[in-house]
Amino acid sequence: MKHHSILIIFGAFLALMPSLLAVRAVPDRESAVYAPDETVRFRLYELPDEAVKIDFRALNLEREPLLAGSAEPGGSIRLEKLPLGYYEFDFTVRDVSGRALTTGRWPFAVIPRINRDKVQWEKNQFGAMVMPHTAYPMADRRRDAEMMNRVGMRFVRGQRLNWVQVQPDEKRAPDWKTADEEVAIYRENGLEIVANTAWPLPRWASAGFGRSKRAVDKMYPADDRLDDIRAFYSELGRRYRGKVAYWEVGNEVDAALFWLGRPEHVESGDKDAIIKDFCDYFVLIAQALKAGDPAAQVGPNTTGRAPDGHTYRDWLRKFLADPAAKREMNFFSTHYRADFDGIRQVFREKGVPAETDVIVTEIGGMGSKVDRTRTEWEQLKGNIRVTYIQCAAGLTAGAKALCKFLLREIPNVHLNEICGMLEKDFRLRPEFVAYATMIRMIGFADPAGERNVVRRADRGWLNCWTFKEADRQINLLVLNDASQAEVVLDTPDSELLLTDPMGRERTVKSVGGKVKFRLERETPLFVTGRITPEPGPVKYPEPEVVATVNLSVNSGFEEAAEPNRIPGWKVITDELGGKSGSQGGFKVEPDATVKFAGDRSLRMSAAEKTKWYGVMLDIPAEKLPKIGFGQYLELTVRYRIKTDRVQGTGTAVTFSLREKSGRRISWKDSAFEWGTFGWEERTRTFTVDRMGPELGSISVEFYLGQATGTVWLDEVEVTGKLWQKSGADAMRVN
Numbered sequence: 001m002k003h004h005s006i007l008i009i010f011g012a013f014l015a016l017m018p019s020l021l022a023v024r025a026v027p028d029r030e031s032a033v034y035a036p037d038e039t040v041r042f043r044l045y046e047l048p049d050e051a052v053k054i055d056f057r058a059l060n061l062e063r064e065p066l067l068a069g070s071a072e073p074g075g076s077i078r079l080e081k082l083p084l085g086y087y088e089f090d091f092t093v094r095d096v097s098g099r100a101l102t103t104g105r106w107p108f109a110v111i112p113r114i115n116r117d118k119v120q121w122e123k124n125q126f127g128a129m130v131m132p133h134t135a136y137p138m139a140d141r142r143r144d145a146e147m148m149n150r151v152g153m154r155f156v157r158g159q160r161l162n163w164v165q166v167q168p169d170e171k172r173a174p175d176w177k178t179a180d181e182e183v184a185i186y187r188e189n190g191l192e193i194v195a196n197t198a199w200p201l202p203r204w205a206s207a208g209f210g211r212s213k214r215a216v217d218k219m220y221p222a223d224d225r226l227d228d229i230r231a232f233y234s235e236l237g238r239r240y241r242g243k244v245a246y247w248e249v250g251n252e253v254d255a256a257l258f259w260l261g262r263p264e265h266v267e268s269g270d271k272d273a274i275i276k277d278f279c280d281y282f283v284l285i286a287q288a289l290k291a292g293d294p295a296a297q298v299g300p301n302t303t304g305r306a307p308d309g310h311t312y313r314d315w316l317r318k319f320l321a322d323p324a325a326k327r328e329m330n331f332f333s334t335h336y337r338a339d340f341d342g343i344r345q346v347f348r349e350k351g352v353p354a355e356t357d358v359i360v361t362e363i364g365g366m367g368s369k370v371d372r373t374r375t376e377w378e379q380l381k382g383n384i385r386v387t388y389i390q391c392a393a394g395l396t397a398g399a400k401a402l403c404k405f406l407l408r409e410i411p412n413v414h415l416n417e418i419c420g421m422l423e424k425d426f427r428l429r430p431e432f433v434a435y436a437t438m439i440r441m442i443g444f445a446d447p448a449g450e451r452n453v454v455r456r457a458d459r460g461w462l463n464c465w466t467f468k469e470a471d472r473q474i475n476l477l478v479l480n481d482a483s484q485a486e487v488v489l490d491t492p493d494s495e496l497l498l499t500d501p502m503g504r505e506r507t508v509k510s511v512g513g514k515v516k517f518r519l520e521r522e523t524p525l526f527v528t529g530r531i532t533p534e535p536g537p538v539k540y541p542e543p544e545v546v547a548t549v550n551l552s553v554n555s556g557f558e559e560a561a562e563p564n565r566i567p568g569w570k571v572i573t574d575e576l577g578g579k580s581g582s583q584g585g586f587k588v589e590p591d592a593t594v595k596f597a598g599d600r601s602l603r604m605s606a607a608e609k610t611k612w613y614g615v616m617l618d619i620p621a622e623k624l625p626k627i628g629f630g631q632y633l634e635l636t637v638r639y640r641i642k643t644d645r646v647q648g649t650g651t652a653v654t655f656s657l658r659e660k661s662g663r664r665i666s667w668k669d670s671a672f673e674w675g676t677f678g679w680e681e682r683t684r685t686f687t688v689d690r691m692g693p694e695l696g697s698i699s700v701e702f703y704l705g706q707a708t709g710t711v712w713l714d715e716v717e718v719t720g721k722l723w724q725k726s727g728a729d730a731m732r733v734n
Contacts, residue, residue, distance in 0.1 A: 032108040040079040084503035114152035127155025128407035149189040151436035237292025254309035269675020279322040286328035304336035311671040320350035331357040340397035362405035367418035392465040434501035445469035457485035481630040496529035596714035612705035632689035648707030650674035655686035660696030
């Protein structure tokens with residue numbers, strides 16, 4: 001037997017047998033995307049000498065074999081006449097005795113092509129976000145664009161038309177070659193550009209450079225760089241005049257993670273001043289872009305918590321209260337499922353024209369790679385449902401340029417999220433096929449509101465968004481709060497056509513003006529045909545509280561304590577493994593002098609930057625209500641906080657799911673705060689909709705990690721509510 005090199009071939013899809021043989025399954029086209037009339041071909045490489053037979057199957061989304069066969073080594077394997085959908089080419093290599101030498105899988109898809117000549121292309125609002133500011137080879141950019149073109153996307157959101165990309169070195173002149181080539185690639189593939197620009201700022205151009213240890217690339221520019229920034233963005237606008245649909249200034253600028261303002265306001269924590277800093281920055285960039293392209297459409301980008309905002313609250317009202325910022329804003333950009341009615345209401349209050357575009361440049365489902373209660377495969381399929389809901393809700397609200405986050409996972413960046421439609425190496429995920437189906441079904445139709453069929457299922461309840469294209473009525477039906485249900489709809493048609501996210505079709509006949517079919521929660525359906533709604537407005541069920549529990553322990557810190565030992569609470573020293581360690585200059589102690597109420601408060605202080613230090617209330621799982629189907633647990637912490645000269649990362653409250661050993665499973669941080677302010681009340685919430693058997697506790701943590709200064713806490717009340725939910729999982733925002 002020959003010695004074969006051990007190749008690392010995308011381990012999640014290739015199982016290595018004891019012989020340590022690695023066989024590559026290679027489709028005959030790079031994209032692995034085929035039209036219905038095309039033959040799918042695979043060839044296997046690096047086969048062992050003992051191989052005499054290859055058993056293969058084509059597994060569908062449900063991982064059922066739709067086609068199976070055997071082949072001899074050396075030739076290509078043909079898969080023909082497969083229905084539309086997502087597939088995995090599954091193979092087993094055997095020796096003469098029938099023993100399995102190795103196995104593997106490779107994903108592919110069968111998707112119809114879109115004929116742009118036969119659709120109203122300008123109605124299409126679908127797109128995707130591509131690689132942010134990381135290494136991005138030109139070959140990958142071209143292939144990304146081709147994958148977007150293949151399924152009929154219209155918009156591409158990127159972050160490369162930016163000063164830090166074109167001129168990363170202050171000692172060198174701007175180099176436009178890469179940006180020019182990228183813009184040409186998008187135009188060749190029929191993609192309209194949404195350019196997320198003006199962040200991050202080159203560090204050497206920041207007012208915080210040399211002054212601050214915080215993220216200076218998210219601060220206001222230095223005074224002596226303002227002429228440079230005007231010159232660059234004027235040239236950017238001129239160079240790509242008429243080639244960019246929307247210019248977003250900044251990314252999620254209502255969050256401290258992405259915008260910090262002028263250094264003095266960073267240090268003081270003056271949030272209103274930080275919003276004003278962004279207004280000034282926005283006007284600077286917008287005017288420069290429009291100097292190069294007077295027709296440029298420029299707007300700010302915020303998190304899905306618009307209009308209120310993330311770290312900086314009532315953000316949109318405060319932004320539009322600035323006359324210059326309001327004058328320069330041509331559109332407003334947000335993410336996920338924002339409050340579109342609330343955004344339009346603020347527009348009306350501030351005199352913004354009603355026709356002003358609202359675009360949504362990050363949208364769709366996400367799964368957690370550290371969520372052990374559901375497999376990654378289950379989450380990948382579940383993401384389709386959330387993407388469908390957010391897209392349908394956005395389109396119905398009149399949103400434009402819905403860009404899926406992400407087209408492809410980000411190479412060289414560790415994410416705890418599963419959010420791309422493609423793997424880092426371009427392998428397909430089911431959501432790529434589902435997005436293609438959605439574009440074909442409603443991408444060129446007119447939104448026609450929601451249908452009142454909320455109660456037309458024998459379990460749970462229904463969303464129904466309706467779209468019209470020529471003489472067709474297409475309805476998107478989604479089941480909530482039940483795993484499956486029987487749906488009964490009224491229709492004047494003799495039959496309705498049902499299309500699932502994989503593009504698979506079936507018809508149901510009408511009997512007595514009614515159609516009946518099964519609907520699964522994880523599989524939304526497009527229903528083509530006329531549906532007669534029930535009378536009255538659409539009214540969805542509200543979540544209901546099933547149980548309430550008080551989880552507070554020593555909430556006022558009144559129990560006798562000593563330094564670094566607080567009754568009912570744990571002191572966290574270096575929370576990355578949740579283990580004890582040296583505390584350095586970090587102190588936790590009762591304070592009888594500074595308090596909000598009672599005799600004491602809790603004081604955390606650090607004279608120098610520590611690791612992730614803080615205090616934690618650990619709530620054992622047995623004290624929490626058990627979560628049933630269609631339910632979620634909402635934990636709320638209400639507390640009083642006072643700070644003095646907090647600098648660095650800042651202070652925040654974090655909710656964590658922990659194993660019985662204490663190791664974190666997952667966590668969620670609130671917005672970090674810094675600076676100096678007197679006693680203020682805060683309320684933070686966290687929701688969880690499943691608890692696996694490995695869950696040992698949920699913890700509420702207050703951090704002064706990676707920061708200096710002093711934080712006082714008092715009156716910390718923790719309550720839990722068990723809710724019967726009503727589609728709350730579709731409201732995912734960042």
